[in-house]
Structures are given as C-alpha cells and as structure tokens.
Amino acid sequence: MNVMDTRATSAMLYLDGVHVSFDGFHAINNLSLALEPGEMRAIIGPNGAGKTTMMDIITGKTKPDEGTVLFDGTVDLTRLDETRIAELGIGRKFQKPTVFESQTVQDNLLLALNVDHSVRGTLFWRGSKAESERIDKVLETIRLTDARNRLAGSLSHGQKQWLEIGMLLAQDPKVLLVDEPVAGMTDVETHLTAELLKEINRNHTIMVVEHDMTFVRELGVKVTCLHEGSVLAEGSIDQVSSNERVVEVYLGR
Amino acid sequence: MTPHILTRSLDRAATAFVLIVAAIGVLIPLSNLLLPQGSMFQVPTYLVALWGKYVCYAILALSIDLIWGYCGILSLGHGAFFALGGYAMGMYLMRQIGSRGVYGNPILPDFMVFLNWSKLPWYWYGFDKFWFAALMVLLVPGLLAFCFGWLAFRSRVTGVYLSIITQAMTYALLLAFFRNDFGFGGNNGLTDFKDILGFNVQAEGTRAALFLLSCLALIIAFLISRAIVASKLGKVLIAVRDAESRTRFLGYRVESYKLFVFTLSACMAGVAGALYVPQVGIINPSEFAPANSIEAVIWVAVGGRGTLVGAALGAVVVNYAKTFFTSGPLAPYWLFMLGALFILVTLLLPKGIVGTFNSWWEKARHSSPDADSAAREDGIGAPNAAE
Amino acid sequence: MFANCIDRFRALFLSILLLSCLTVPALAGPFEDSVAKFANDEFSDTEAAIGEVAASGNALASPIISALQDGRLSADPDSKKVFITRTDGKIVDAATGAAVDKLPDNAAAVRLNNRLRRTVEAALGGLTLLSPDPAKRLAAAQSVFKSHEENVLPTVESALAKESVKSVKQAFAEARAAIILFKSDASDSDKLDAVAVVKARGDQEALALLTALGADQPPLVANAAASAVSSIQSNLAMWSMVQNAWYGVSLGSVLLLAAIGLAITFGVMGVINMAHGEMVMLGAYTTFVVQEVIRSRYPALFDYSLLIAVPLAFLVAGLIGVLIERTIIRFLYGRPLETLLATWGLSLVLQQAVRTAFGPTNREVGNPSWMSGAFELGQITITYNRLWILCFTLAVFAILLAMLRYTALGLEMRAVTQNRRMAASMGIATSRVDALTFGLGSGIAGIAGVALSQIDNVSPNLGQSYIIDSFMVVVFGGVGNLWGTLVGAFTLGIANKFLEPVAGAVLGKIAILVLIILFIQKRPRGLFALKGRAVEA
Ligand SMILES: Nc1ncnc2c1ncn2[C@@H]1O[C@H](COP(=O)(O)OP(=O)(O)O)[C@@H](O)[C@H]1O
Numbered sequence A: 001m002n003v004m005d006t007r008a009t010s011a012m013l014y015l016d017g018v019h020v021s022f023d024g025f026h027a028i029n030n031l032s033l034a035l036e037p038g039e040m041r042a043i044i045g046p047n048g049a050g051k052t053t054m055m056d057i058i059t060g061k062t063k064p065d066e067g068t069v070l071f072d073g074t075v076d077l078t079r080l081d082e083t084r085i086a087e088l089g090i091g092r093k094f095q096k097p098t099v100f101e102s103q104t105v106q107d108n109l110l111l112a113l114n115v116d117h118s119v120r121g122t123l124f125w126r127g128s129k130a131e132s133e134r135i136d137k138v139l140e141t142i143r144l145t146d147a148r149n150r151l152a153g154s155l156s157h158g159q160k161q162w163l164e165i166g167m168l169l170a171q172d173p174k175v176l177l178v179d180e181p182v183a184g185m186t187d188v189e190t191h192l193t194a195e196l197l198k199e200i201n202r203n204h205t206i207m208v209v210e211h212d213m214t215f216v217r218e219l220g221v222k223v224t225c226l227h228e229g230s231v232l233a234e235g236s237i238d239q240v241s242s243n244e245r246v247v248e249v250y251l252g253r
Numbered sequence B: 001m002t003p004h005i006l007t008r009s010l011d012r013a014a015t016a017f018v019l020i021v022a023a024i025g026v027l028i029p030l031s032n033l034l035l036p037q038g039s040m041f042q043v044p045t046y047l048v049a050l051w052g053k054y055v056c057y058a059i060l061a062l063s064i065d066l067i068w069g070y071c072g073i074l075s076l077g078h079g080a081f082f083a084l085g086g087y088a089m090g091m092y093l094m095r096q097i098g099s100r101g102v103y104g105n106p107i108l109p110d111f112m113v114f115l116n117w118s119k120l121p122w123y124w125y126g127f128d129k130f131w132f133a134a135l136m137v138l139l140v141p142g143l144l145a146f147c148f149g150w151l152a153f154r155s156r157v158t159g160v161y162l163s164i165i166t167q168a169m170t171y172a173l174l175l176a177f178f179r180n181d182f183g184f185g186g187n188n189g190l191t192d193f194k195d196i197l198g199f200n201v202q203a204e205g206t207r208a209a210l211f212l213l214s215c216l217a218l219i220i221a222f223l224i225s226r227a228i229v230a231s232k233l234g235k236v237l238i239a240v241r242d243a244e245s246r247t248r249f250l251g252y253r254v255e256s257y258k259l260f261v262f263t264l265s266a267c268m269a270g271v272a273g274a275l276y277v278p279q280v281g282i283i284n285p286s287e288f289a290p291a292n293s294i295e296a297v298i299w300v301a302v303g304g305r306g307t308l309v310g311a312a313l314g315a316v317v318v319n320y321a322k323t324f325f326t327s328g329p330l331a332p333y334w335l336f337m338l339g340a341l342f343i344l345v346t347l348l349l350p351k352g353i354v355g356t357f358n359s360w361w362e363k364a365r366h367s368s369p370d371a372d373s374a375a376r377e378d379g380i381g382a383p384n385a386a387e
Numbered sequence C: 001m002f003a004n005c006i007d008r009f010r011a012l013f014l015s016i017l018l019l020s021c022l023t024v025p026a027l028a029g030p031f032e033d034s035v036a037k038f039a040n041d042e043f044s045d046t047e048a049a050i051g052e053v054a055a056s057g058n059a060l061a062s063p064i065i066s067a068l069q070d071g072r073l074s075a076d077p078d079s080k081k082v083f084i085t086r087t088d089g090k091i092v093d094a095a096t097g098a099a100v101d102k103l104p105d106n107a108a109a110v111r112l113n114n115r116l117r118r119t120v121e122a123a124l125g126g127l128t129l130l131s132p133d134p135a136k137r138l139a140a141a142q143s144v145f146k147s148h149e150e151n152v153l154p155t156v157e158s159a160l161a162k163e164s165v166k167s168v169k170q171a172f173a174e175a176r177a178a179i180i181l182f183k184s185d186a187s188d189s190d191k192l193d194a195v196a197v198v199k200a201r202g203d204q205e206a207l208a209l210l211t212a213l214g215a216d217q218p219p220l221v222a223n224a225a226a227s228a229v230s231s232i233q234s235n236l237a238m239w240s241m242v243q244n245a246w247y248g249v250s251l252g253s254v255l256l257l258a259a260i261g262l263a264i265t266f267g268v269m270g271v272i273n274m275a276h277g278e279m280v281m282l283g284a285y286t287t288f289v290v291q292e293v294i295r296s297r298y299p300a301l302f303d304y305s306l307l308i309a310v311p312l313a314f315l316v317a318g319l320i321g322v323l324i325e326r327t328i329i330r331f332l333y334g335r336p337l338e339t340l341l342a343t344w345g346l347s348l349v350l351q352q353a354v355r356t357a358f359g360p361t362n363r364e365v366g367n368p369s370w371m372s373g374a375f376e377l378g379q380i381t382i383t384y385n386r387l388w389i390l391c392f393t394l395a396v397f398a399i400l401l402a403m404l405r406y407t408a409l410g411l412e413m414r415a416v417t418q419n420r421r422m423a424a425s426m427g428i429a430t431s432r433v434d435a436l437t438f439g440l441g442s443g444i445a446g447i448a449g450v451a452l453s454q455i456d457n458v459s460p461n462l463g464q465s466y467i468i469d470s471f472m473v474v475v476f477g478g479v480g481n482l483w484g485t486l487v488g489a490f491t492l493g494i495a496n497k498f499l500e501p502v503a504g505a506v507l508g509k510i511a512i513l514v515l516i517i518l519f520i521q522k523r524p525r526g527l528f529a530l531k532g533r534a535v536e537a
C-alpha cells in the first residue's frame, strides 16, 4: 500500500488485516477488502462466515482487535462510534429487518432523512416541501405509497425489508451496507429488489450480503466469498462459484 | 406542511385535558372561598389541600411518563428529584420562619439551634430569597439528573440496569438525608412552616392559590410534554424506545436525547415536589424511599404509559383510592390491593386505562384490523431479548 | 535484691497461711468470734474481721464480705449478732448461715471508710482468686490486671504457683506483672520482666495499662514500656485490619447468600425479581414456625431446628417461586421492566400477608447451642453464628456450582442462559427450565432466610433490607456468572467494612452505592459479564 499519499487508498471502504474474537472465538481473521467508489460488491459465504460481523465492524458496533478500517481513504472508522459513522455517510440495512414498528411508514422515512439530527434540530423541526417530496419519492420507489400511514409493525416481512431499504434511500449515505435484503421475499420481490439496488448503485457505493445465488447472479457484480472470517475467493460470480475451495466450503467436505 | 410546534401539540384530547384541568383549578378554589361554609357545593379546605397533593403527583407522573412511556427509561428513582425540589422549597419556607421558631433564632432554623450549630451552612445561603429557591427547585434536580444521566447514558446503561441504579441513587439520598449532620433536619425533615411570599401557608386563600398554581404547573408541564412528543424529537424518542441501536445507525446521538428528556423530566418532578411541600406542610427523608418512586411508576402504568393524559389520570385515581381505602376499615388490605394492582395492570392492562380506551376507540372508529397493534411496548435492554 | 527476697518470702509466708486456712477450715478457730467483731462498730475491729473471715475459708466468707461491700451487712450491737441481707431480700445469720425472719430493731449496717473499702475489695479479689471455679479465678485475675491493687500480690502469687489450668495461669502471671509494674518498690529487672509479660499480652487493656504507667518510672523501664506501647499499637492496628476483614467476609457471605438466588434468576431468565427479598423473609418465617413447633412439642430437638428448617424453607420458598413463575412471570417474558413492576407488587402482597399472619413485630428465632457463643482468635472475637453462616454460604455456593456443572438441569440452564433461542430449537423445554430455575432461585433465597434469621430480626420487612444490596452484588458481579456474584459479594462486604470505620456506617454505605453507580458506567454489565450476542439488547 502506498503510504506516501495522504489518502492511504483510493477505496471508499478499505479493510486490512482485521481481526475480531469473541471470548476466544475468532470471528474475523486477517480480513482484507477494498470497495472502490461507485462499486457494488456482493459478499457471499456460509452462515457464521463473519459477514454480519464485518458490517458490525464497519459501522462501529464491534471494535476490531487489530487491523485498519478506513473510510474514504482517510477516516479511521475503528475510533468512531455508530452515530458518527452514520453521520459520515455509511448506512446499513440489518439482516433482521429493523424498522420502528410503532411508528408509521412515513415517520420511519422521516426519521431516516439526513437532515439535522441534533436534539435542538428535531425539537424545533418544521417540515419543508423538499423533505416531503423526498419522502414521497422514496415511498414510490419502495412501492409503499399506499401504506404510508400504516404502522411499520403491521407490514409484511418483505415490505419491512423494503421499508428498510427505503430508509437507506432517505438517509442517502455514500456507502450502503445491505445485509441479506431478499431473505423471505418472493421471486418477483427478489427480482424487483435486484433492480432497485442496481438503480441505487448509479450514484452510491454498495456492499450486499446475500445467500441467494440467483439474486447475486442477477446483480452481476464482483463477488467476494468469506469463510471463517477471511476472504476465500474474489471475482465474478462464475469465477467464484467454480472455485474449488468455495465449492468445498458450500457443499461440505 | 407541518403546523407550528404549539398548534401541532394541541390535538382534541390534549385541548380537552387542558380545559378540564383549568376548570378544576379555578372552580375548586372559587367554591372553597366564595360559597358559604357547609353549603353542599363548598369544597372544604382540607380537600383543597388533598386535591392539591394529587395534582402535584400528577405532575410527577407526567414526568415519569415522558421518559418511560416515550423513551423507555424506567426510572425507579424519580421520587428523589421530587423530594429534592421539595427540599429546596422547604428550605425557603424554613428561612421564612425567621425568629418565630421555638428558639427564636432569626437566622438558624430550629433544628440547627437544637444541634448547637453556630452558623448557617453555606448551602443554606440564598434560600431566604424566593427567586433563588425557585431557581434551585429546577436546578438541583436537573443538575443531579444531568450528571447521573450523563454517566449512565454515555456508557449505555439501559433497561433494568438503569432502573436498579436509579433506585440505588434514591436509596443513597435517603440514607444521606436521614443524617442530622447533613444539615437538612435529619429524620424529622423540614416542617412548621409559617409563610410563603408573606402569606400564611395555612390560610384558606393561600391554599386556594397554591391549588390554582399546581393546576397551572400541571397544564404547563403537560403542554411542554405534548410539544415534545408531538415534535420530531418525540418520534426520535419513540425510535430510541423501540430500537435504540437502530436509531444510532441512522446517525442520532441517542445519549443526548436521553439526557435531554431525563433532565427535563427531573426538573418537572422537582417543580411537583416544590408545590407539594407547602400544601402538605412537611418534607422529610421518607420521600426518598425507593418504594415511593416505584409507586409513582404504577400510577403511570395504571393510567396508560405513553399517553401523558393517562399518567396524570392514573396518579389521581390511584391516590384517590389510596386515601379512600387507607382511611376506612379496609386499611389493612390496602397493601394487598396496591400489590395486586401492580400485578394485574402489568398482566391484564398493559396499555393502562387511557391506552386501552384509545385502542378500543380506534377499533370502533375504523374497525380496521391493524389499528390495535398501535402500542408496542417493549422494555429495552433485556439481557435475553436476543438480537 | 535483699528487699526483693524478703518480699517474696513474706508473700510466700502469707500465702501459705492463706492456703492452709483455706484447705483446713477447722484450724480457722472460732469463725463466729471473728464475725462477731463486725458488731463492735470500730474500724480497726472491722479490718481485723475482714482479714480473719477472708482467711477462714468458710463458705460464708464470700457472701459476708460482698454484703459488707454493698452495705447489706448489719450488726446488732447488743447481741453481737451479724446478719446478711441477701440480694433477694432474705436475711441470714452471718455466722451460721441460718435463716432469720427479720432484722432486730437496733441492727445497723456495718460502716466502712475509704481505707476499709480497699481492704474489702482486696479481700474479695483474694477470695475469688482462690475460688475452686476456674472461670471465676480467670475473671478475678483479669479484674486484678485492671485494678493492679498492690495488696493482692501475695494472693496472686500463691494462686499462680498453684494454678494448673493453662489459661488461668497465664492470666495470673499477667495480673502479677500488672501489679509489679505499678509497685513503687519493685526492682527494675522485675519491672522489665513485667513489661515483657504485658507486652506479650498485646491487647487493648495491655496498652491501657502501659500508657497509664506514669512518667516517674526508671528510664530503663520507661523506655521498655514505650517500645512495648508502640509494638502493641502496631500489633493492634494489624489485628483491627484482620477484624475488619473478618467482618467484611462475614457481611460478604450474608450478601452472597441473599444475592445468589437473584443471580440465578436474573442470569438465566433475565428476570429481575423484586420479590426475592420476600422469599428470604419466607425462609426466615419457616424457621420461626419450625422452632415454634419444636419448642412446644419436641424441645429436645431444638438444636436440630435449623437442620430441619433448611430443607423446609427451600421447599416452601421454591414452591411459591414455581407458582409465581407459572402464574405471573411466564406471561411477562421479554418485558423485563414489567416483570420488575409485577414482582414488586408481589413483594407488597407477600409482606402484607406475612404481616397479617404473624403480626407486624419481630418474631423470636433462637440460636441453637452450636450457633451461639464466640471464640477468640488472637485479638479478635469470632462468633459461631457468623462462622457457620460463612461455611453454610460456601457450601451452598459449591453445591450450586456442582449442580450447574454436572446435572441435566444445570446443563439446560447454562444452555438457556447462553442462547435461549438456540436452546429452544435444540429441544430444551425452556418454559420448564424457567419454572425450575425460578423455583431454584427462590428456594435458595428461602435457605438464605434460615441463615439470616440467626443474625437479623425476623419481621415482614426482613427482605426489604437485603434487596437493594443483593441487586448491587448482582449488578457489580455481572450477570450469568456465579463466580462474579461471589467476587462481587465479598468485595462489597469487605469494602463496606473497611469504609465503615473511616466514614461511618451510613456514609460508608452511601460511598459504596456511589462507587457502584460509577463502576457501572465503566463496565455496564458488571465485573464478569458474559459477552456475545445473546446478552445484547
Ligand atoms: N457479539 C458476538 N458475540 C459472540 N459471538 C459473535 C458475536 N457476533 C458474531 N459472533 C459469532 O461470529 C461468527 C460470525 O457471525 P456472523 O458475522 O453473524 O456470520 P454471518 O453473518 O456470516 O452468518 C458466528 O459464529 C457468531 O456466532
């Protein structure tokens, strides 16, 4: 890596030599990965490979024991907390859809909008036309316009997944981390989600974790396979899925 | 698109609440003062004081509802803030006694003379002035809540852990205030008050005025709370209550939000305590007892948490029942009833009176299936609430 | 040197005289005559009478002289008869011991002056110093150590020579040293020896004795005394540390006992049981009931009352625990704050129920004989009940640990603690585990109640006084780890007892609470917290 530059790397997200262990269990082992600006990357890997943990590290939920995690080539993410990292422009959709169930769909999006998030700002907040237009647009994109006044808790599983993606859109971060977006969706919904992500990718950097191979294939982007906390293979979906070690990991030995 | 913060906060129910409290606040004192004694509609003075007490409890309940109902912070030590506000007012009232005390010392309150203290401790300075005492009523509970909350929320102490340490906080204060050398009258607390702002605290007119003021304070506290919960801040608070870490990942500084409402709520509790003391005529360390704080929480649960109106209503209903039962032949059974109330409300009426009524009303109105999943109450920070 | 010799000789002679009097009462001559001298109302005669009576060895000697001391000895100047008014009001003839109906009209109390009073005291001391009961001798020797009256020296020395019980002999030696220290004509070397003996005793009283030694001592002795004082002081400081540590350990064991059940229910089920203290209280009342039954039916079994109460208390509290879990707590899983409120309500109900059944006042629970009393260890006193409670707590802890480790229920409990969902999907009946866990936690609280009934008041409020402390222990130690609870309990107990002398009991407690509140900021999940996703919010 070229250290002469003030930017250590041109990558949007840059992980190098990251280690994490929980009570002696090594969940992430010497993980290195770089995500270029504007890229969409699919992450695959068996359960327990450490995909979610990697997102935890990037978003500040889990602190790595060692290793470098840089955002935009300059910001050391290991020193920042979740709030600060979100403010920098890293948004996340969780594996288990997490929306604010007792609030309406519209309010969920309102909360996600990247406007003033200070106590004072929210206390004296008065909606603007621009804001409501953005919410309308997002609602349209995620096909929840009709459900805008329903409580988020009453949505179906797939709708919650979409609402969460919608919240990401409203948040409008530089990087989107999307954890298993199509789990529990029908084929049609899966297809629509792939289309949506491709659409979003036009002006955002995205990292998607997914098991669903048809979905990953449909995305048609570079794939990284994780196993036991480190990168096992990287390349196009065809390269990766023909990799012997990947096959071994997925089919058991 | 969205109306101004004040108009937004006054929906129909809120307006009705404000009007009812205002009417009570005016009518009870008027009936007490103007109607002839013994007339059917005359409210006797002792009842004015009693209801004044309930109104103060309603403010306390409101302050608890604001943090518990909307932000998921279950404080089992809010009685401490109430009592601190009460002590601040009590100190003012003590200094108003002047040389009319038993020992006739113009500066030192009786208990200090009794303990052979030769001069006023520094922390009693300034309490001879009402404005100073009034400031302290807000400042002391607020400052304690701020320091406590700053420590606790920053290190993400949540759920039952937070509840337990708030309980420890009020318990520590209880022990401290019991001590004579702490300088707040020890066991006996502060009592034998004479005047407030030059008016005799026992006089009917003063009591009526205090009642009116308490109702006014309740209205103001209610309006502030309503303004908060109806603002976007209120939505953030609910988000924190339901999914704290999700809120963080959206870029909200959760600890600042918690600290803000916790401190505000403590100030409200302090005001409630300050109005309570001149009406009951005494403040002593037992106000710090952990049991008191927990009892206040059950008022909120009975009325319906997360409804504000319910909290106030619950405080009045439970305390009215308490007065009714503990003064009758059923007195030995009151604790059974109170205990059963805790159990039954949490088991059978988790939304409380107002919450249950609301969801029933909603259902009756649109009979749409998803309206009743409205209130999702979950404690935050359950060790076993798996990810 | 020579004077010293004579002194010793005289002492020897005197004591032989005394002893011979004691052992051969017949030789005492007419005891009645000696007694009659009290009736002369002359100080000199009274003094002689005291000496003769004391030396008589008669069983009445001691009652006579103590009656004289208290002004209960009266004499009839006409009949020369002397009477004792006993402390119970009965009157006996001092010379014969025969009961008398009433005092003669002209009988008057035998008068004393200050000089005679000292003689009386010395005589009494001498009398008990030679008492056949070793406990009395010991007490007498100790009082001589304190009073160091010069005129009992001969008696002390003779008693010392004859003493066969080791501890009493030691006490005599110390008493003798004390007298010699204050004896103006004792030689330097004797005094130095005496300082050494007193220094070896090394307790608060030795310190008091040495510091009371005036400045008018020979320089050699004064120096030795000063160095003895400082050595005793540092020794005592050490012992007071040990004492504090013991108190702390003892408090820690009580805290551990009270908190252990809470730790289990909180650790496994995430349930804060505010009625935990009431389970403790129920255990204490079970002990009370057991003792009542034993007292009225089988008094001989009293010493076994606790052994009977322990399993019963476990059953009573445990069954109530299971009942509570099945009827209330089960419906509140995943809602810890509501659980807290409901169990608080339950605690009110239980307290009031006990108050209704047993009354609001403290009930008397007795210590069995093996739990009462104390023994000395160096300079500290250890009471048996505290010691037994410590042993008992450690035993309960060990059994519980073994249970968690080796039994099927223990395995299931650990599985549920670590990952409830996973455990459920692996076929563990989590609801049964919950009920049993809650029963176990409550049962242990009941056992704790048996132990606490031995050191605390058994009243409906018993539980309340432990609940906050128990929470502090659990929160401090960390959830889901019994060792954390152990360390937490002993740390808090010891810290409390070391802070107490410095800050006072109440301030010490406040300081502990504040420290815990601060500690939680640093480690929000306690000293030995489980990590991992299972415990995350
Ligand atoms: N906070 C945590 N505590 C303990 N173990 C964890 C924690 N987070 C993750 N793990 C473990 O790390 C491994 C990787 O988990 P995860 O990142 O969720 O895998 P994936 O998302 O690839 O299925 C798993 O074995 C999981 O049990």
Ligand SMILES: [Mg+2]
Pocket: A051, A052, A053, A095
């Ligand atoms: Mg995952």
